[in-house]
Amino acid sequence: MPGVRIFLGLLAALAACGVVAFVGYCVYFDWKRRGDPAFKRRLRDKRRAEQPKTKERGAQLWNPANEKLQELFLQEIRMGELWLSRGEHRMGVDHLSNALLMCGQPQELLKAFKHILPPRVFEMLLHKILLICQQFEADMNEQKYLEDDPD
The missing domain is CATH 1.20.960.10 (Mitochondrial outer membrane translocase complex, subunit Tom20 domain)
Structure with missing residues (x-):
């Protein structure tokens, strides 16, 4: 049964190469996405849009006009x-x-x-x-x- 062992070994190596390729793909495109100026601008705009919401929540708890x-x-x-x-x-x-x-x-x-x-x-x-x-x-x-x- 050495043929089966070789086949399983090749299958395991192929799976490992696939995992490494997938992780490399993810890392590369994440690096490209983070380096994109448009992504940084969208992220900054999103954070700025969320800031007033947190201030409004605090204002709901304590309303000086009450x-x-x-x-x-x-x-x-x-x-x-x-x-x-x-x-x-x-x-x-x-x-x-x-x-x-x-x-x-x-x-x-x-x-x-x-x-x-x-x-x-x-x-x-x-x-x-x-x-x-x-x-x-x-x-x-x-x-x-x-x-x-x-x-």
């Missing part, structure tokens, strides 16, 4: 200040964390809180935010688990 949301945000800030002035740090941190959740730019608000709040209260606020994020993540994982459950 007066009720603004009023609720300011009320949470005021309540946080009130509780902090009374020495009730936990209640103040609860209200300030609610304001952070409603804020359109929470990083900027956190920077302001860092300069305004006493270090102990600011650390309590960061800890509260961490707990909220962990709870949110746990809720999302539970929701995903319930959606994936076939029962």
Whole structure:
């Protein structure tokens, strides 16, 4: 049966050559496509077109024109200040964390809180935010688990 072995060997070599040729074909035409100035222009235009869409999504979450949301945000800030002035740090941190959740730019608000709040209260606020994020993540994982459950 040496003829069968030779035939199988030639068949395997031919298949390997075909795979190498196909990969070479893919690499060559990908290189040509990426080198094409029209491809780069289309890719750049596509990325520019997608940028406003991501900004619009963020604007949907926080709309400064929404007066009720603004009023609720300011009320949470005021309540946080009130509780902090009374020495009730936990209640103040609860209200300030609610304001952070409603804020359109929470990083900027956190920077302001860092300069305004006493270090102990600011650390309590960061800890509260961490707990909220962990709870949110746990809720999302539970929701995903319930959606994936076939029962």
